[in-house]
Amino acid sequence: MQENLFYYILCLADSSLIMGHRLSEWTGHGPMLEQDIAISNIALDLIGQSRNFYQYAASLMGDATEDSLAYLRDAHQFKNLLITEIPNGDWAKTILKLFLVSAYQFYFYQNLFHSADQQLSAIAEKSLKEVTYHLRWSSEWVIRLGDGTEESNRKIKQAIEDLWSYTGEMFQPAEYEKNLLNNSVSVDVSEIKNNWDGKVKNVFEEATLKYPEEKNIWMHTGGKNGVHTEHLGFILAEMQFLQRAYPGCEW
Amino acid sequence: MENTKHDTSITGIWKIMEEIYDPEIPVLSIVDLGIIRDIKLNDDEFDICITPTYSGCPAMDVIAMNIRMQLLKNDCKKLKITQQLSPAWTTDWMTKSGKEKLKTYGITPPVGKSFDKKNLEELQVECPLCHSANTKLISQFGSTSCKALYQCNECKEPFDYFKCH
Numbered sequence: 368m369q370e371n372l373f374y375y376i377l378c379l380a381d382s383s384l385i386m387g388h389r390l391s392e393w394t395g396h397g398p399m400l401e402q403d404i405a406i407s408n409i410a411l412d413l414i415g416q417s418r419n420f421y422q423y424a425a426s427l428m429g430d431a432t433e434d435s436l437a438y439l440r441d442a443h444q445f446k447n448l449l450i451t452e453i454p455n456g457d458w459a460k461t462i463l464k465l466f467l468v469s470a471y472q473f474y475f476y477q478n479l480f481h482s483a484d485q486q487l488s489a490i491a492e493k494s495l496k497e498v499t500y501h502l503r504w505s506s507e508w509v510i511r512l513g514d515g516t517e518e519s520n521r522k523i524k525q526a527i528e529d530l531w532s533y534t535g536e537m538f539q540p541a542e543y544e545k546n547l548l549n550n551s552v553s554v555d556v557s558e559i560k561n562n563w564d565g566k567v568k569n570v571f572e573e574a575t576l577k578y579p580e581e582k583n584i585w586m587h588t589g590g591k592n593g594v595h596t597e598h599l600g601f602i603l604a605e606m607q608f609l610q611r612a613y614p615g616c617e618w
Numbered sequence: 619m620e621n622t623k624h625d626t627s628i629t630g631i632w633k634i635m636e637e638i639y640d641p642e643i644p645v646l647s648i649v650d651l652g653i654i655r656d657i658k659l660n661d662d663e664f665d666i667c668i669t670p671t672y673s674g675c676p677a678m679d680v681i682a683m684n685i686r687m688q689l690l691k692n693d694c695k696k697l698k699i700t701q702q703l704s705p706a707w708t709t710d711w712m713t714k715s716g717k718e719k720l721k722t723y724g725i726t727p728p729v730g731k732s733f734d735k736k737n738l739e740e741l742q743v744e745c746p747l748c749h750s751a752n753t754k755l756i757s758q759f760g761s762t763s764c765k766a767l768y769q770c771n772e773c774k775e776p777f778d779y780f781k782c783h
Contacts, residue, residue: 387674401757401767408759415674419703489704493673496706496783497763503737504758 371543372484373427374446375553377436378541378591380420381447384437385599386468387413388606389455398458405504409465412497419490438610442599446541449590450533452599459512459522463530466505470566471537472498474559483551506570513574523576531579535586537563544591631657631664634688641680642762645719648681652711655702663696664689669707672763672783708732709783720780721746725765728782736782738766743779745770753777 390410397403421433450468455461476498479491512519538560540553547553571578589595609616635654640646648654648668656667666685670678682699689697709728717727729741738758742751750772758781760767765778 405759411674493703493706
């Protein structure tokens with residue numbers, strides 16, 4: 368049970384950290400000042416949420432700290448959703464990625480709030496307040512881009528094509544997730560799929576975008592079990608460089 | 619900071635906490651913000667329970683450090699700082715005097731209660747400089763997680779609004 372819980376928390380921590388890290392790549396490069404600030408704030412929220420999860424995970428293991436978990440594990444040990452490690456691409460792709468993930472996190476944390484694990488419930492309660500803002504902001508941008516100019520519409524349509532095959536993984540539980548269902552610790556992701564579909568359909572409709580209705584679209588998986596795309600290696604090389612080059616360094 | 623020593627009972631510790639300020643908004647104490655949730659004394663060790671405002675707020679680490687330093691200055695060597703995530707911090711816990719201090723400082727304090735769940739666009743946010751209610755939202759995100767950026771249509775000055783959370 369402890370190992371299942373540890374892996375589950377890492378999955379949540381890693382997804383938030385990698386998502387936050389990717390978004391922070393826009394800092395200083397945003398299309399306009401407000402959007403630069405907005406996306407940096409969202410990245411900060413996500414990294415803060417990951418800290419809460421890492422601190423909890425570290426408390427379950429005697430010799431780990433939030434920093435050792437974030438900075439000293441290798442790619443095959445990370446359990447983040449694959450969609451979080453996909454490169455930002457253009458603004459449309461980043462917005463769509465943030466929208467799809469925020470919608471997932473919104474329903475996920477609503478559900479996790481009822482977890483039998485008190486600490487997970489507390490982290491969910493706090494994260495939900497911030498994710499609500501992320502979802503609102505990114506939904507508005509999806510609509511702005513979809514129902515915008517010919518160029519913005521084309522770009523966000525391309526983003527849907529590029530990212531859709533990474534959405535399935537969100538609703539496919541890993542073994543450790545399934546094992547925690549019996550004690551009502553983990554979220555039953557099959558229960559939130561309908562909510563997510565509904566939200567995405569609503570926003571896409573308002574954005575004049577087509578929701579991919581094809582059945583049996585092949586979906587990428589593996590992230591939750593440490594099988595990642597080549598992108599994660601590059602992220603970690605940059606993110607972990609300092610801690611690995613100067614072990615134990617402090618501010 | 620004055621190096622006056624305070625009485626080190628629980629009441630005394632609360633008074634010390636009132637002199638620890640938010641590093642980003644130095645007119646607000648951590649008591650004004652509702653960050654200190656409880657102070658207990660177990661044998662001779664103080665247990666200070668704090669709650670973070672926003673998950674990623676970088677000021678929280680500085681605040682924890684300042685709590686330690688202030689208490690050390692007052693000869694409180696045995697202390698523990700615990701972080702409580704639930705119930706989640708809300709601007710509803712901000713004191714009335716805290717809100718007044720924000721306004722004087724030039725940041726419009728939170729309007730309404732967090733459970734109202736009103737969208738920023740629906741709020742009437744007053745300019746802290748000329749007090750006009752004719753203002754517009756520029757961005758729901760500002761220079762820190764807790765603030766949004768507004769502009770006054772009357773005096774044309776931009777200003778920060780402390781978001782209801």
